[in-house]
Amino acid sequence: MQSLFAAGLFSDQVALVTGGGSGIGLATARELAYLGARVAICGRKMDKVEAGLAALAADGIPAERMLGGSCDIREPDQVSAFVGQVLERFGRVDVLVNNAGGQFPTPAEGMSPKGWEAVIRNNLNGTFFMTREVATRAMIPAKRGRIVNVTAMVVRGFPGMSHTGAARAGVENLTRSLAVEWATHGIRVNAVAPGNNIRSSGTAQYGEALLEVTRKATPLMRLGTPEEVARVIVFLASDQNDFVTGAVWGVDGGQPLWGDIWSIPDPQAEAKG
Numbered sequence: 001m002q003s004l005f006a007a008g009l010f011s012d013q014v015a016l017v018t019g020g021g022s023g024i025g026l027a028t029a030r031e032l033a034y035l036g037a038r039v040a041i042c043g044r045k046m047d048k049v050e051a052g053l054a055a056l057a058a059d060g061i062p063a064e065r066m067l068g069g070s071c072d073i074r075e076p077d078q079v080s081a082f083v084g085q086v087l088e089r090f091g092r093v094d095v096l097v098n099n100a101g102g103q104f105p106t107p108a109e110g111m112s113p114k115g116w117e118a119v120i121r122n123n124l125n126g127t128f129f130m131t132r133e134v135a136t137r138a139m140i141p142a143k144r145g146r147i148v149n150v151t152a153m154v155v156r157g158f159p160g161m162s163h164t165g166a167a168r169a170g171v172e173n174l175t176r177s178l179a180v181e182w183a184t185h186g187i188r189v190n191a192v193a194p195g196n197n198i199r200s201s202g203t204a205q206y207g208e209a210l211l212e213v214t215r216k217a218t219p220l221m222r223l224g225t226p227e228e229v230a231r232v233i234v235f236l237a238s239d240q241n242d243f244v245t246g247a248v249w250g251v252d253g254g255q256p257l258w259g260d261i262w263s264i265p266d267p268q269a270e271a272k273g
């Protein structure tokens, strides 16, 4: 592979990427590993994690520089066990990419309390549990860390998926709070918000028709790639990013600025006649 970044940028560093078995997480783990990092990836399903490890191996990353494990970020005990495994194997964590997440489309009025809670736990709680664990056990003691949270494009709300809109907005606010609280510990905390227009294993489940709607609502008139998102994550995770913290960077082809991104019934259809 070719990288925008200098070879060896992450030598001697350890990166933990949640949801690193597929999509944006895998593209991020791949680039970090290519640049010299030892990488740890996790997900709920071990087959996905194993496929991710196999993809990294096929790219020439040596087995001793990677670790995969099953970990549901919603479960503090599993988070603690996985971070323990990473520390036992690699001894440190320099970079944490909180990429794991997801939701399901549903109108708010049809959402059950359990459905709401499932998505808040998956995106907001899980991110906090992992972040706190890595910070307290690795980054704060080392007085050094780079955390990048992957959110979503929620500046216009998220009609049709209000649970994830609320959770991602929560993560963005958490990003700002921790950037301040942990500046003194040498930890930078940023977020990357992919547009709802990245072609990945994740968006594949929404189908080509919806992807086409979202492509047409993107000023650049194309879908983005996981690698394009990964590049921004990697910059924010690097020591080249010396003066950016508490920021939320969009990677979205201009999507927040224009167009209907998501086909929900027109809320004003009746009024329009």
Ligand SMILES: CCCCCCC/C=C/C(=O)SCCNC(=O)CCNC(=O)[C@H](O)C(C)(C)COP(=O)(O)OP(=O)(O)OC[C@H]1O[C@@H](n2cnc3c(N)ncnc32)[C@H](O)[C@@H]1OP(=O)(O)O
Pocket (backbone or CB within 6 Å): 101, 102, 103, 104, 105, 106, 112, 113, 114, 115, 116, 118, 119, 122, 152, 195, 196, 197, 201, 202, 203, 206, 207, 210, 211, 214, 262
């Ligand atoms: C291309 C066009 C634009 C697309 C924009 C999209 C932008 C974002 C893209 C991405 O995020 S890519 C990543 C994609 N991957 C996913 O989103 C999948 C992630 N989803 C999950 O992992 C799970 O669904 C979940 C959110 C973690 C929930 O799973 P959990 O096991 O906790 O739930 P359950 O215990 O089964 O159910 C709890 C509760 O939630 C309701 N529910 C769960 N799934 C669905 C569903 N698919 N549809 C409707 N409702 C769902 C379920 O009914 C339960 O409630 P009760 O019925 O018991 O009240």
Ligand SMILES: NC(=O)C1=CN([C@@H]2O[C@H](COP(=O)(O)OP(=O)(O)OC[C@H]3O[C@@H](n4cnc5c(N)ncnc54)[C@H](OP(=O)(O)O)[C@@H]3O)[C@@H](O)[C@H]2O)C=CC1
Pocket (backbone or CB within 6 Å): 018, 019, 020, 021, 022, 023, 024, 025, 042, 043, 044, 045, 046, 048, 049, 071, 072, 073, 074, 099, 100, 101, 102, 103, 122, 126, 150, 151, 152, 153, 193, 194, 195, 196, 197, 198, 199, 200, 201, 202, 203, 226
């Ligand atoms: N692609 C896009 O257009 C957009 C993506 N995003 C966000 O970007 C991130 C990456 O998405 P993308 O690569 O596209 O999709 P993927 O579905 O490929 O990636 C999501 C990854 O997260 C893992 N994951 C999900 N929930 C958990 C959990 N509770 N614990 C541990 N791992 C979990 C999944 O593995 P497993 O199922 O095995 O747990 C999977 O590997 C997600 O947070 C997604 O919501 C946001 C906006 C747009």
